Every structure is written in structure tokens, then in C-alpha cells.
Amino acid sequence: MNASTDSTPSRAFDTRAAQRAVRRMAAAEQPPWLHAEAARRMAERLPMIRRTPQTVLQWSSFLGASEAVLRDAYPQARLLAVEPAEVLEARSVPVPAPWWSPKRWAGPAAVTLLDEQAVAPGSAELLWSNMALHGEADPTALLARWHAALAVDGFLMFSTFGAGTLAELRGLYRERGWGSPMADFVDMHDLGDMLVHAGFADPVMDQETVRLTWADAAALLAELRGLGANADPRRVPGLRTPRWQARLGEALQALAGTHGRPVLSFELVYGHAFKAAPRPRVAERTEVGLEEMRQMVRSRRT
Numbered sequence: 186m187n188a189s190t191d192s193t194p195s196r197a198f199d200t201r202a203a204q205r206a207v208r209r210m211a212a213a214e215q216p217p218w219l220h221a222e223a224a225r226r227m228a229e230r231l232p233m234i235r236r237t238p239q240t241v242l243q244w245s246s247f248l249g250a251s252e253a254v255l256r257d258a259y260p261q262a263r264l265l266a267v268e269p270a271e272v273l274e275a276r277s278v279p280v281p282a283p284w285w286s287p288k289r290w291a292g293p294a295a296v297t298l299l300d301e302q303a304v305a306p307g308s309a310e311l312l313w314s315n316m317a318l319h320g321e322a323d324p325t326a327l328l329a330r331w332h333a334a335l336a337v338d339g340f341l342m343f344s345t346f347g348a349g350t351l352a353e354l355r356g357l358y359r360e361r362g363w364g365s366p367m368a369d370f371v372d373m374h375d376l377g378d379m380l381v382h383a384g385f386a387d388p389v390m391d392q393e394t395v396r397l398t399w400a401d402a403a404a405l406l407a408e409l410r411g412l413g414a415n416a417d418p419r420r421v422p423g424l425r426t427p428r429w430q431a432r433l434g435e436a437l438q439a440l441a442g443t444h445g446r447p448v449l450s451f452e453l454v455y456g457h458a459f460k461a462a463p464r465p466r467v468a469e470r471t472e473v474g475l476e477e478m479r480q481m482v483r484s485r486r487t
Contacts, residue, residue, distance in 0.1 A: 196369055197418050198417075199417065203413070206320075207270045210411065211247070211272045211276055220248060223316050223344045227254075228254035230391075230455060231258050236338070238311035240311075241263070241311045242265045242266075242309035243313050245317035246266035255313060264297070266297065307333075310335075310339045310340070314344075328383035331383070332460055337462050338461070338462070339459070341458050349452035350450070354437075361436065363433075365415070368415070368416040376390060384460070385459065390454065390455070393453050397448065397450075399448075402438045405437055409449075
């Protein structure tokens, strides 16, 4: 029986399948290696930001594997973390230093873990999300929540899998008539449109393709399982047989090049945008809320 699904007009997505994958990843010793690599590459883009944030909000902290790069970039910033799943909260709480440790007096306090409902509007100058957006059934709604959490002139940095991810695997499933191997990933240009729709200004989208190789098909499948699950509600229902799994392994091994190592491609998409000061709509009669007026005044003073 297929799990219930949530979907947007452009993306069918099985939320329960994604939640099962998150629980599995939360039980792993470390977040996926590819997540840490994406965080390192995204951090290379931070020098383009001239302002130094005082408060940094990490969205999906443990699986984002980004605390080290954020500490290096902003050693004096206050780090807040939001986990999208309760099972991840225990993995994000840092182990406190002993009372006698010099770390208690060196630099800012440890990461503060928050429930999403406890995130005050306009509380962060930087919202950072590494490899989390593709796990959302409704990316547009999440972008709107990110926009609300940012202060005026704050900036958003995020990474996610792009539509070209695992193109070889999709082709293999299509040729063999095996259904869908994964939910569709949102195209980079569509993400840019979603940013504008959510209220962000000056969105900049970038992408790169990373090609990974493995010693054999078994190692490949093990790493793919550590990166998520098939959240496409159109996937073949029911369990696969050991015979089919053997055929899958043989087909993946056939993707190997001359070096004998199977290879798959991952499209990493990076997004960056600002939260601009609100502008009242031009009309014969314009009403501006008190908080909106305060934000506009603060923006003019800075």
C-alpha cells in the first residue's frame, strides 16, 4: 500500500517516504558525505556577502553538516538551529563543555536549538539551509517561512539537488520499465521564480554537476540509501524481489566506465537572495501596517 502524499501543482511527493528516510539518516553516525561537501562549496560563495550577520539561522542543522564552515566564516555570530523533524533534534544539541573548559569563555555560545514555531519573525541576518529543500513537498511554502524569519536586508543561502540529479539512474529505470526511481527535483529556474514569489529580491541561482564513482554497485546503492528514499508516489508499489535487486546491481555495474567503477551525476543547485524592505502598493488609498512602517523606517536609517 502506498503512503499518503502531499503535492504541489508541479511536484508529486510522498511525505511519509521522505520522513522514513530522515529517520534513517538521523540514526547514522554522520550526515551524508555529499551534504558536507555541498556545505563546503556553498561556503566558498560567502565572501560575496559584504555584511557580517550577527545571527545565523541554520535550517536542518544536523543533516546540513554546516556548523564548522559557518563558525569559520562568522566566529562571533550567534548560531540558531531549526530541525524539520523531531528525530533530528537530539543530533543537533551540542555536548556542553565542562565548567572548567576554556571553550566556555572563548567566542560565542554554542548553537541554540529552536522549534520552528519559536523562530521570531525578522530574527536572522543570514538564513542558511544546506541540502534540505529537496526534501520538502511544498518548496514555495518553505521559502515563504524563510522570508518571514529573515530581517530586512538579511540574506538567504541554500543548496539543493537539481533536476539533473541521477540522470543515469532515471534513464536506466525508464529503459527497463521499472517505474520511477525518485521524486522529481525542482528545476533551478523554477526555484528562482519561487524565490521572487516568496518575496525575495535579487535572486541568484547557480549550479554544478558532481560525478561520483564507487568501487561496485553494492557500494553505490548503500550510499544512495544514505542520501534519501524514493518519495515519488508513482513508484512501483510493493517490495522488490531479490532477483530484481540482482538485476538492478548488474545494470548499475554496466554504468561503469573503462575504469570499472559505476558512476552517477548529482546536480547541486545554489540559491542566494535578499529580503528587501517592504514597499506599499501604489493605489488611490494605501494602508501600511505599523510593523511594515517600522521596517521601512529602519531600512532608511541604515
